[in-house]
Amino acid sequence: MRKIYFTFLVLFILGCKDEDPSSPCKGDGLDGGVCIEIYQPVCGCDNVTYSNTCYAEIGGVTSWVDGECSG
Incomplete structure (x- = not known):
């Protein structure tokens, strides 16, 4: 019974990985x-305002929010 609990514990810990914090904001475009x-x-996640989502994708940005960047 201990082996089963241990196995589930190991699988649980391995399954709880966070996203890679070093993942890039910009890709190849x-x-x-x-x-x-x-x-x-x-x-864009690079704090650059793009005219629309198409230009953000061409610029290689991987995520963005609607509206102009502040600052």
Whole structure:
């Protein structure tokens, strides 16, 4: 019975990994992408305001929030 509890404990601990805090904010981006010229600003995780989500994706940003960056 102890072996079963120990096995579940080990599996539980291994399954509770957090996201990698060193994961990059920017990836490779998209080469040759074409975006529509509609201004719906987003603030990228790199604290740069992009004209819209398309430009953020082309810029390689992996996450953003709606609206312009402050500051």
